[in-house]
Amino acid sequence: MHAFTEKDIRASFVNASLRERNALVVPELASVEWARLDYFGWRDPKQPLAGFLVAPVDDEPVGILLRQTEQRTRTRAQCSWCEDVTLPNEVVLFGAKRAGRAGRNGDTVGTLLCERFECSANVRRPMPPAYLGFDVEAARQRRIEALRAHVDRFARDLRDSR
Template sequence: MIALTESTLRNSFVNVSLRERKAIVAPADLADRDWDRLDYLGWRDPKSPFLGFVVAEIDSVPFGLQLRQAEQPTRSRPQCSWCSDVTLPNDVVFFSARRTGRAGKAGNSVGTLLCAGFECSKNVRRLDPPAYLGHDAAAARDRRIESLRAHVDGFFRDLMSED
């Protein structure tokens, strides 16, 4: 992922009002991030714990989305829709995001299950123990990274589509 400045990050949001965009609290450690190991940037608002923010590169352009966590917890332990990790060391919660354009202004949103702290990039880069003799753990990791990128890309494109 390309390195983002606070200004670029703030201007990337497409499903918020101008007032909401100005109120976004950027991560304090933005300059210290390992951008080469991130498939998207995600963080929670420290003042409003039910708000989350995700910025991803779509066609080499950063786009940001504001997400809202459901207040009710899920009934069972779900699997993250983006990293699809079955051995998650973290919680997965339901987030919804307002669509862009007219659909968003009409109140339409899309929901998905995501790692509560947006740990997907870290989860997909773990080398799993060999599943069978001759298992290529590095190739499996590379497939998980590509799958994560495809899921993130698909979610963003779905939210930004005018259908």
């Protein structure tokens, strides 16, 4: 993923109002390791139930405002994007308004995601070999590609619902 500027990020949100985009607190971007990310996600401590992510779709940033549900899942959930069964972090249910008229009419999409958007790190974590001769690096690459496909599909679905 290539680096985005604060201006790129603010302008990219497809399901946020102008007021929400202007109030957005973008984290410090200088220390972000863009090459190790498949999407850029963060939480704002002032809005504990809000999540923000920017995904590259056709090399253009697509920003998505997410809302975490207040109720936690009763059992240990699996992230829909990184699909890691040995997660070192919590998974929560996020909802996102669709872009355009559909979103203004209340149409939303929900998905289970890592609470602090750790998916890029999770899919790059080395996994133990499943059997003798198991290609760990090829499996890691497949996980990275699957994550990118999940993120791309979700972002396109929200963006193109106008």
